[in-house]
Amino acid sequence: MNPIHKFTSSRLYHLLGSTRKARIVSASAVALTFVAFGAAGVAPLAMDDDNLPVKTITQDIASPNLSSQLTEIDQQDDTQKYVREERIRAGDTLATLMQRLGVDDDAAETFIKKDKTAKAVMQLRTGKRVLAQTDDDGKLLWLRASIVDGKDIPVKTVSITKKGEGFTADEAPIKLERRVEMHARDITSTLFAATDSDADGARLPDAIVRQILEMFSTNIDFRSDVKRGDRFNVVYETFWQDGEMVRVGRILAGEFTNRGTTYQSVWFEDPASKTGGGYYSFDGKALKKAFLKSPLEFTRVSSGFSMRVHPISGDWKAHKGIDFAAPTGTPIRAAGDGVIDFAGTQNGYGNVIVLKHWNNYSTAYAHMSRFAAGVKKGQKVSQGDLIGYVGTTGWSTGAHLHYEFRVGGEAKDPAKLNLLAQAPLTAAEKARFNAVAGDMIHRFALLRPVGSASTLAQK
Numbered sequence: 001m002n003p004i005h006k007f008t009s010s011r012l013y014h015l016l017g018s019t020r021k022a023r024i025v026s027a028s029a030v031a032l033t034f035v036a037f038g039a040a041g042v043a044p045l046a047m048d049d050d051n052l053p054v055k056t057i058t059q060d061i062a063s064p065n066l067s068s069q070l071t072e073i074d075q076q077d078d079t080q081k082y083v084r085e086e087r088i089r090a091g092d093t094l095a096t097l098m099q100r101l102g103v104d105d106d107a108a109e110t111f112i113k114k115d116k117t118a119k120a121v122m123q124l125r126t127g128k129r130v131l132a133q134t135d136d137d138g139k140l141l142w143l144r145a146s147i148v149d150g151k152d153i154p155v156k157t158v159s160i161t162k163k164g165e166g167f168t169a170d171e172a173p174i175k176l177e178r179r180v181e182m183h184a185r186d187i188t189s190t191l192f193a194a195t196d197s198d199a200d201g202a203r204l205p206d207a208i209v210r211q212i213l214e215m216f217s218t219n220i221d222f223r224s225d226v227k228r229g230d231r232f233n234v235v236y237e238t239f240w241q242d243g244e245m246v247r248v249g250r251i252l253a254g255e256f257t258n259r260g261t262t263y264q265s266v267w268f269e270d271p272a273s274k275t276g277g278g279y280y281s282f283d284g285k286a287l288k289k290a291f292l293k294s295p296l297e298f299t300r301v302s303s304g305f306s307m308r309v310h311p312i313s314g315d316w317k318a319h320k321g322i323d324f325a326a327p328t329g330t331p332i333r334a335a336g337d338g339v340i341d342f343a344g345t346q347n348g349y350g351n352v353i354v355l356k357h358w359n360n361y362s363t364a365y366a367h368m369s370r371f372a373a374g375v376k377k378g379q380k381v382s383q384g385d386l387i388g389y390v391g392t393t394g395w396s397t398g399a400h401l402h403y404e405f406r407v408g409g410e411a412k413d414p415a416k417l418n419l420l421a422q423a424p425l426t427a428a429e430k431a432r433f434n435a436v437a438g439d440m441i442h443r444f445a446l447l448r449p450v451g452s453a454s455t456l457a458q459k
Contacts, residue, residue, distance in 0.1 A: 081141060083133045088124045097130065104138030111167045112143075112160065118169035120158050121145050129244070140167075146174060146241065153247045176239040176246065184447040187230040191222060194232075207248045208236050215279065216256045219263050232256040233447040235440060253440035255447075266440050268433050270425075282437050284430050290357075291336040291414065292383065295365065295403055296326055296390065320411035321364070321404035328369050328399040330390040334381045335363050335403075343375050349402070350394025353387050362409070366402035367394050 086100045094109055103109075112118045124130065124145055132143040142161045146154040154174045161168050183204060185194040195204040195212075212234060213222055220226065237249035253266040265287055269277025279287045338355040341362065346352045349366035353375065356362050369391025381387060392399045405414040425433055 081133050081135060083131055085129055085131050088126050088128045088130065090126050092126075094122050101130065101132040101143075102134055102138055103132055103140050103143075105134075105140045108140040108143075108160070108162075108167060111169075115160075115167075115169045117158060117171055118160050118167070120147050120171075121160070125152070129242070147171070154241055174241060176241055178249070179238050179240060180235060180252065181238055182233070182235050182443055182447055184233045185231060187226060187232075188228055191226050204234070205238075205248045208234065208251060211236075211251045212254060212256070215251060215254050215265050216258075216263055220256065220258050225258055227259065230256070230258050233444050235443050253443065255444050264444075266437050268436055270429050270432055272428070272432065280425075280433065280437075282441065284425050284433050284437075286424070288383070291361075291363070291405070292333065294324060295335045295363075296324060296330055296332050296401055321366075321402050322414075324390075324401045324403060325398070326390045326400060328389070328391055330401075331386055332365055332368065332388045332390060332401055334383055334385045334387050335405075336361075336383050338363075338381060340375060340377050340379045340381065340387075343371060343377055345393075348395035350396065351388070351391065352394075355381065355387075360408050362406045364402075364404040364406065366404075367391055367396045367400060369393065369399075 084101050086097065088097065094112060098105070098109060112121055121130065121143070125148060128146065128148065130143065130145045133141045135141060140160070140162060142159065144157060144159050147156045147158055149155045154176070156171050156173055158169065158171045161170070181202070183200060183202060185197065185199075185204070187194050192209070195209045197203070212232065216222075233255040234251060235253045236251045238245050239247050239249060250267060251265075253264070255262060255264045257263075264282050265279045266282060267277055268280050281287060334355060336355070336357050338357040340353060341356045342352070342354040344352070346366075349364070351368035351371065352364060352366040353368070353371065354362055354364045365388060367390075368388040371388045372386045375387055390399055390401050396402075404411050406412065
C-alpha cells in the first residue's frame with residue numbers, strides 16, 4: 001500500500017553577476033510550501049487500495065534568509081585569493097613555470113634568481129609540485145616547493161613570501177604525515193603477480209616487496225617453494241605530503257603462509273632504551289643474527305683463527321683473528337649492533353676500530369686504509385653500518401681486513417661460538433613489545449579470511 005503524496009513548490013532563481021571572480025551579488029527569496037500526506041494503518045487483506053481514506057496536511061515553512069549569507073560571501077571575496085599548483089616539466093625555465101602558475105611579477109623572478117635560498121626552486125626535478133598564490137594582478141604573494149634528496153625523497157620546504165615591497169625566502173624540514181597500511185594477498189600464480197595485483201585498491205610498492213623477500217627468505221625459497229594457495233599479510237608504513245605519498249617506510253609486521261606453515265615477524269624499536277630496532281617473532285625472540293658471518297665482501301680467507309708463522313716476525317704464534325683478503329678500499333661493515341669503543345692507530349693493527357656489543361662481546365677491525373666519515377668514539381652503530389675501508393696499515397704485507405671477535409677482551413674463534421640471536425629483551429622491553437605485537441596480531445586477524453587455519457612456525 002503506497003501513501004499518496006501531493007507537493008506544491010515554487011522555483012528557486014539565482015541571479016548571477018558577471019564580475020571577474022564570478023561572485024554572487026543577489027538571490028531571490030525562497031518560498032517553499034510543502035504539502036504531504038501521511039497515513040499509516042493495518043488494513044484487512046481483502047480491503048481495496050482505492051477505498052483507503054486519504055488525509056491531506058498542508059504546512060507553511062518559513063523561507064531561509066539568504067540575503068545576509070550572500071552579502072557575507074560577497075564581502076569575503078574581496079580578500080579571497082586563489083592558490084595554483086603546477087608540476088615541473090622537462091625543459092621548464094623559471095619564466096615558463098611562473099607563467100603556468102599565473103605569476104606576472106618581474107620582481108619575484110629576479111628575487112628567486114638571486115637569493116641563495118630561493119634559487120633552489122630553479123633546480124627542482126621533473127614532476128615535482130610547486131604551489132603559488134597571487135593577487136588579482138598576478139603579483140606573487142607566496143610560493144612553496146619541496147626540495148628532494150638523492151633518493152627523490154622530500155627533505156625540506158622552500159617558501160618565498162611577499163613582505164612589504166620585497167620578498168623573503170625560508171626553508172624548513174619537511175613534515176610528513178605517517179600512515180599505516182594493511183594488505184592481504186593470495187597466491188594464484190606467482191608471488192609477483194600477487195604483489196602487482198590491486199584487488200583491494202592498492203598495488204604493493206616495490207620497496208615493500210623487497211622487504212618481504214628479505215624477511216622470509218631464510219624460511220622460504222621464493223624460487224621454488226611458493227605455490228598456488230599460499231597467502232601473505234603485510235602491515236607497513238607510508239609517508240605523505242599534502243595528500244601525495246612521497247616514500248615508503250619499513251614493514252611493521254609480516255605474515256606468510258607457505259604450504260600450510262605460517263611464518264610471522266614484527267618490527268620492534270623500544271622507545272625507552274633507544275638501542276635500535278629489529279624484527280622478532282611474536283613470542284619476543286629476535287630473528288636477526290647477532291653478528292654477520294663476514295664484515296665485508298671478501299675474495300678469500302687468507303688466514304684463519306689458528307697457530308701460524310707470523311708473516312713479518314717469522315715467529316710461530318697464535319693468530320687471534322680472521323684475515324679477509326680484499327682490495328684496498330673495500331667497505332667494512334659493523335658485524336653487530338654496538339658502540340665505538342676505539343677508533344685510531346694502535347701498534348701493529350694500524351688503523352683499527354673496536355666495537356663494544358652486548359653481553360661483554362666486542363669486535364676489532366684492523367689495517368684499515370681509512371675510517372668512514374663521522375666515525376668517532378662513543379658513536380652508536382647498527383649491524384651493517386659502514387665503519388671503514390680495507391687497507392694495509394700497521395704490520396701488514398698486503399691489503400686485507402684483520403677481524404677479531406672478543407669475549408671479555410679475549411679473542412675467540414667466532415666459528416665455535418653459538419651466537420645465533422641478538423640480545424634478548426629485558427622484562428621491561430618485553431612488556432612494551434607485547435603491546436606492539438598485540439596490535440599486529442589484531443591487524444592480522446582482520447586480514448585473514450574467516451575460518452582460515454594453518455600451522456604456525458615462529459622462526
